[in-house]
Amino acid sequence: KNEVEQSPQNLTAQEGEFITINCSYSVGISALHWLQQHPGGGIVSLFMLSSGKKKHGRLIATINIQEKHSSLHITASHPRDSAVYICAVRDTDKLIFGTGTRLQVFP
Amino acid sequence: NAGVTQTPKFQVLKTGQSMTLQCAQDMNHNSMYWYRQDPGMGLRLIYYSASEGTTDKGEVPNGYNVSRLNKREFSLRLESAAPSQTSVYFCASSEAGLGGDQPQHFGDGTRLSIL
Numbered sequence: 001k002n003e004v005e006q007s008p009q010n011l012t013a014q015e016g017e018f019i020t021i022n023c024s025y026s027v028g029i030s031a032l033h034w035l036q037q038h039p040g041g042g043i044v045s046l047f048m049l050s051s052g053k054k055k056h057g058r059l060i061a062t063i064n065i066q067e068k069h070s071s072l073h074i075t076a077s078h079p080r081d082s083a084v085y086i087c088a089v090r091d092t093d094k095l096i097f098g099t100g101t102r103l104q105v106f107p
Numbered sequence: 108n109a110g111v112t113q114t115p116k117f118q119v120l121k122t123g124q125s126m127t128l129q130c131a132q133d134m135n136h137n138s139m140y141w142y143r144q145d146p147g148m149g150l151r152l153i154y155y156s157a158s159e160g161t162t163d164k165g166e167v168p169n170g171y172n173v174s175r176l177n178k179r180e181f182s183l184r185l186e187s188a189a190p191s192q193t194s195v196y197f198c199a200s201s202e203a204g205l206g207g208d209q210p211q212h213f214g215d216g217t218r219l220s221i222l
Contacts (some may be wrong), residue, residue: 086150097149
């Protein structure tokens, strides 16, 4: 069993839809990261959180430490949101990455 | 702002050849990392450098060596390339090391194919 699991693996949506990507982890953590990998391959850090909720523009990230679960929400999705979204958790001295959720948003 | 710059972007090698992947950051970060990304797997840490002058093995260090040349630059060397090292390699940096909760800034990646 992977220590960091994301669901779904693939997701398609119509422009304007509300998107939810889930991340569950099995290790004790101090922080969880959400990253975005563009179709060209570049990786950008979106959020780092250890409790509660963070919001940046149309993106919202939440974490439930007791349930070992985090969600990334995208409101009013747009084709430019098409990317792979990666969850990573910090376990002591290393980051453990999920395999990513590939999102495609169609006009 | 350049951020993290990796060179080259693409490379094809023959088995047994050697090469060095270069990485430089202009954010005055203390910590730098090398990851590889393979299909169906999450990013895996090869080596990291918590600060200038120090390097440590990550999850998959075999077949690689690194050099933290100065605070800005962290290179990854393949001494004798093997087909199993075909991958996309990412360099990243952060203000604090793995023990600190700081976001990592990634380069654009190097796509390496070994025939």
